[in-house]
Amino acid sequence: MRRKPGALRPIEVAILAAGVELQASGTPEFHGFRIAKALREHAGVEGGARQLTAHGTLYKALDRLAQAGLLTSRWEDALAAAEEGRPRRHLYAVTALGERALARARAPASAPEAGRARAPQPGLRRS
């Protein structure tokens, strides 16, 4: 089935949800492997497969979310990485737009969109 333009894929919803959870638990930014691990833990809780997300699937989704403005991304400070003797990480954070998109994606399909079916409002009549 063809996806509606702009609609979130399940992996993208899962990434946003995991990112929001990480941020709520005091991790303001996350890197690729961290989110893959969070997705695996989340899948385990829900009884799904306990495998790490494939590289291609994960980074394509992160790239798409960042392009859509649902995530911000930046490369971490080279000095911080060098001090720990590891490569620089690409860090992501869920934006306010990302949180709204996640809420919309999670909302039941039957729920009317806020402000859509407004009753006619009384107003001034033009003579």
Next chain:
Amino acid sequence: MTRPASRSYALAARLTRWWVRRYTRRLPSLVQSARRAEIDADLWDHWHDRAAERRPVAVALEVVGRLVLGIPADLAWRHAQHRGAPMEPEPLTTADVARVLGLPRRQVVELTTAVPDFPAATPAPDGGRLWPRARVEAWAAAHPDRGPRHPGPQLFEVGGLSPQVGEVLDLATAQARADHRPVVTPDDLLDGLVHPDCPGAARTVLASFGITAESRRRARERSIADPYEPGPGLVSLPPATQLVLERAHLEAVLLADAEVSSEHVLLALASHWAYDPVAVASFRRRGMDLTEVRKRVVDLTEGIAPPPPPQEPPGPEPDPGAAEGQVAPGLDLAPTPDGKDPRRRMPWGSMVFTDADGNWIKRPDGRALRQYFVDRDGNPVLTTDGRPVHLVHDEAGQWVLDADGRPTMAPVEVPEGSAVRPAPERS
């Protein structure tokens, strides 16, 4: 703390990196390097997170699984990049290369001859050389120890100049003083740039257009002939000249040069000429515009010789007696009160005509009726039958220029009972 990877994990990581190189090949270098760096970080995190709790072979198999299962998404991602971004990135100019390497442009030019493995460049159509972006970035990554990053030309306080621009200004000021003029105009800067003592590349570039100290001397004599009377000797910089000198700094920054030099003053001047109709007409005859000047400056400073100077100045050979002929057909000018030919004096300003109530008298095209070419003593330039003169404008409001690039004059028909007064601005 880093933990050495097992042989099996190292093999899995090598396989993953090989695949990443494959599917990012020929993508823009920034996209390429970002994806490769991101996977590198993932491989490091994966090993350090999982090695403690699982057997190395199991972790290696996990990585291979992530690689294989992600292949369709990798290919789809590559396809999307292919559609959304140019596969061949824009080549770099030498100034761009200088910025990538953190070196001044001159040093990049030196690298081309001093370092055998430095990427090869091709001539750029608009001057200088073009470099393949990916190769330059690869070379930069392979040679990280290039010394401290070049900070750009030194920024002086307002009014401060680099030593070379200071020399150009000294030469220009000397020319203004020699002509007994109280200001150093952008034209004087040009005289400074063609002076035999001028340092930098400007003089050679100007010579390639046939503009030399000698040609400038002839042009100056045609335009003013008799120098002004000696004044108090104070010389100031009008805003136009100051802007040109400030812009020279910007030109040096744009070219990633280490110091503001005479060629940057020339580029700034060429930009200034674009708004000067007299200069445009005069220089266009020599095939000289901002684009061509920029091309020759960049070429010369990157080791590409400019074309030889023209054998003869394009257009008619300037005739020293031409200024004494008619500037406009039928226009016969009276000598100034001090007995000089008025066409051999610089325009000193203009006056507007006002009616009895002090209102400006307008011409049919809506412009103020003016008389031009008033000498420094306030004497109007008059025809032999006593009529004042002004400059001829075309329908677009531009001056009508003669073959020598000078504005054409014509008599002004002045209504009875009008008066003249100094104009606050030029029309």
